[in-house]
Amino acid sequence: MPAKWTADLIGDMHLAGVTAKQLAAEVGWHDKYLSAVMNGHREPKGAEAALRAAFDRLVEKQGQLLANHRGLAKRTKPPHSPSGAASGVSEAGVVCTL
Helix, strand or coil: CCCHHHHHHHHHHHHHCCCHHHHHHHHCCCHHHHHHHHCCCCCCCCHHHHHHHHHHHHHHHHHHHHHHHHHHHHHCCCCCCCCCCCEEECCCCCEEEC
């Protein structure tokens, strides 16, 4: 039976949009080995700490990418609308024309 921490980690992965392949690559494991650990078929020492650290690194990288994207969107001027319609850039970086 899988340990409770694996269920917690899977939930966190879902909420953060982190895939098992991404987590396996970050921790340096084959994705099938990660599956065996997460499903309780393997119980290597230090797995919880290693996987949590890898997950945290992935979330931090995603946050940096998002911050960089948002910074770029704030520096980019919205296109001029010759028709006089209002336009702007949303918080998500999407150009909106009204």
